[in-house]
Every structure is written in structure tokens, then in C-alpha cells.
């Protein structure tokens with residue numbers, strides 16, 4: 651690493667209120683860190699959660715996790731994408747998890763658009779789109795890209811159906827052994843409840 655790079659790593663060129671808040675919170679966290687430096691890498695409770703990146707979902711809170719307990723894999727929608735399956739396979743094969751929770755949720759942003767919509771918005775502009783209560787829109791400028799047409803956005807209409815589809819996809823992976831238990835839930839953003847989803851046919 652060059653000198654310039656190492657300086658950038660320790661002293662960000664751009665500071666923001668958010669950076670200050672995060673670093674202040676981290677200072678407090680370090681004060682209470684205790685003996686967590688001794689935690690083992692493999693998750694102590696031998697399970698993994700695949701869930702959505704939605705800011706309202708806090709798996710540590712809703713599933714009672716402490717540091718070192720479980721793997722949490724998150725992406726937009728909590729979908730069983732190729733990359734989510736990559737993480738899950740590493741989770742059991744190298745780090746010993748034995749059961750996986752697939753948790754989607756009510757009011758997920760992924761139901762508000764589909765792949766062609768997202769690709770079209772990106773083609774119009776890189777500026778953030780706005781939702782008018784019915785659909786997404788953004789004015790066209792010269793910053794757009796057609797790259798979004800090549801991305802599988804993995805949107806869905808019904809979270810319970812999407813959980814079943816993802817469980818089916820995980821089960822069909824030749825890298826996933828039958829012994830892994832799969833549990834499907836929809837998290838209710840209105841109550842914090844985990845609502846069970848029937849196993850797919």
C-alpha cells in the first residue's frame with residue numbers, strides 16, 4: 651500500500667455528520683467491547699439468516715442474536731441470489747451452520763418495481779428516482795446507463811411466495827445437502843412478528 655493510500659485509510663478526505671456519528675458510536679462500542687475479542691469465527695448457535703436489507707429489520711433484535719451467534723446475509727429483498735447461496739454454502743461447509751432462516755417482510759420495497767422499471771429508470775438518469783405513491787419516476791438527463799438491463803433485479807409481488815421460491819431455489823442447489831434445515835418466515839413490519847411460511851410443494 652502506498653503512503654497516500656494508507657493516509658486515506660486513516661484520515662478520510664471527506665468528513666460528514668454521518669461519519670462523525672458512526673465513529674462516536676464506535677468509540678462507545680469499544681468501551682463496552684469486553685471479552686468479545688475472544689469469540690470464535692464459526693457461529694456459536696450454528697444457524698444463518700438470509701433477509702432483506704430494509705433498515706427497519708434488525709435481525710439481532712428480532713431474533714435475539716449476540717455477536718458470534720449466527721451468520722446474517724442481507725441483500726435487497728433477502729433473495730436467494732447466486733451470491734446469497736455462495737455465502738450460505740460457505741456458512742455450512744466451512745463454518746458449521748446447520749439450519750438457515752429465509753426471512754422476507756411486509757411492505758418490502760421490492761414489490762414497488764420490476765426489472766424493466768428499474769432498468770428504465772437507470773437508462774433515464776443516475777439521479778435518485780421518486781415514488782409518487784403509485785410508481786417510480788425520474789426526469790431524463792445525460793447521466794443514464796443501459797447497464798441495468800443486464801442485472802437480474804429479483805423483484806417479487808408476494809413476500810410469502812418469494813420465500814417459497816427462494817427455499818425451492820436453495821434446495822435445488824447441488825451444493826446444499828439435504829440435512830440443512832430451511833425455515834421460511836415473513837417479518838411483519840407492523841408488529842415485529844415472524845409469520846411462518848409453509849414449506850414449498
Ligand SMILES: [Zn+2]
Nearest residue numbers: 702704758759
Ligand atoms: Zn425489503
